[in-house]
């Protein structure tokens with residue numbers, strides 16, 4: 291009955307028809323497009339509209355095509371849009387309970403309080419303390435590439451990068467030696483890779499999102515239960531050992547426990563830049579976490595750092611490696627920038643502050659993220675909202691999407707958008723467009739809380755790779771990336787094949 295009601299009010303509507311709704315939703319449900327690119331077609335089909343309504347079966351959703359309106363949703367009027375999409379999953383087992391408490395999923399005041407406590411974990415001071423650990427894993431990583439360079443074999447960059455991020459996050463988050471670089475078949479790594487779980491995982495996610503009653507009936511979980519259960523057990527044991535030994539490692543686990551135990555609100559931004567200032571969130575009626583629930587919340591939040599952190603970061607490093615293989619000129623320029631700092635500091639003890647002073651590396655990574663973003667900024671409306679100067683009122687429960695992949699491929703913000711051009715992120719280019727056109731880590735209070743940590747581990751891996759090896763194209767290297775519709779972890783069609791050779 292709702293089809294056509296928006297169009298009748300003069301609001302653009304994307305051709306809904308029974309039973310799937312709009313054409314893009316039909317493609318999503320039939321496995322023809324990835325969730326990540328679901329709204330791209332809507333964005334591209336209405337170049338003159340600021341807002342477009344599309345239908346997921348009978349449910350209207352809004353695609354925001356205008357950066358000023360996107361800013362209202364993500365930042366200025368965020369109080370109307372504090373939540374992400376409701377995930378209706380079963381919460382019977384312990385693993386399911388942990389999943390239901392993850393920062394990515396929780397809502398309203400519960401999310402505000404948790405986010406407020408968790409954000410200060412990623413300040414520069416704390417990241418500085420973690421840098422030696424990442425440098426040490428960087429050494430193992432360089433060694434791990436040696437046999438591949440010797441044999442000249444074609445390999446998937448994603449595989450080796452997964453081994454690296456697994457070791458970094460396991461170590462920095464929980465103080466656990468996952469040993470994925472030394473033993474790529476380690477149980478820890480197998481459990482990690484099982485979390486999202488390929489095509490089966492994608493079917494599970496689509497059922498939860500589009501057919502919640504069926505998901506409830508089948509007691510489906512968002513992530514693979516066996517893997518989640520394994521991590522819950524590992525985390526519980528870690529917490530118990532720390533309680534008993536009273537040893538502090540100053541890793542994410544210690545910091546999460548401390549933040550939850552202190553249970554106080556933090557004041558002001560942790561870093562002084564636009565991304566951090568826009569991310570501030572103040573709980574309205576802050577309630578500390580009851581002592582008896584701290585363990586469960588700490589496990590859920592340590593787990594989410596792991597789950598949200600390892601696959602995203604390793605995918606970006608892999609895509610970046612392929613981009614460098616495809617653009618030897620960019621690789622050479624990056625090498626020149628890196629050689630300067632390595633001459634001064636050596637590659638094994640890169641200080642945190644020095645890693646932050648490589649403008650060309652920043653440009654290369656941002657351009658990679660622009661070509662291959664890993665999440666869409668999506669919010670659920672919690673209080674009815676009328677966009678100023680627009681006819682559309684978004685009602686409570688409606689989803690609003692800011693389609694980051696389509697915005698970052700729009701030529702009005704990035705000229706020749708399909709070309710890989712790190713110059714898009716030179717100071718001069720950035721000055722010509724809104725900062726909100728770059729959405730790889732989202733924007734506003736619900737942006738990526740782990741961005742600084744992610745960038746640190748990505749930068750160290752790329753510095754170490756380029757300083758020690760030349761990255762080449764091989765027979766299976768692909769020229770342009772498209773996210774596989776059936777990949778729950780947003781992997782590209784054709785993989786990330788490269789070869790490397792040792793620099794003399």
Ligand code: HEM
Nearest residue numbers: 394595598599602603665730731732733736737738740744
């Ligand atoms: C290159 C790597 C990464 C990319 C591209 C990325 C991107 C994103 C994006 C786009 C979002 C959604 C933002 C929004 O809705 O506005 C997000 C959320 C999140 N990310 Fe990341 N991320 C990365 C790495 C990490 C790491 C390493 C961690 C943790 C250590 C992490 C933790 C999170 C969490 C917990 C959220 C949910 C925040 C909330 O709901 O308050 N991410 N990330």
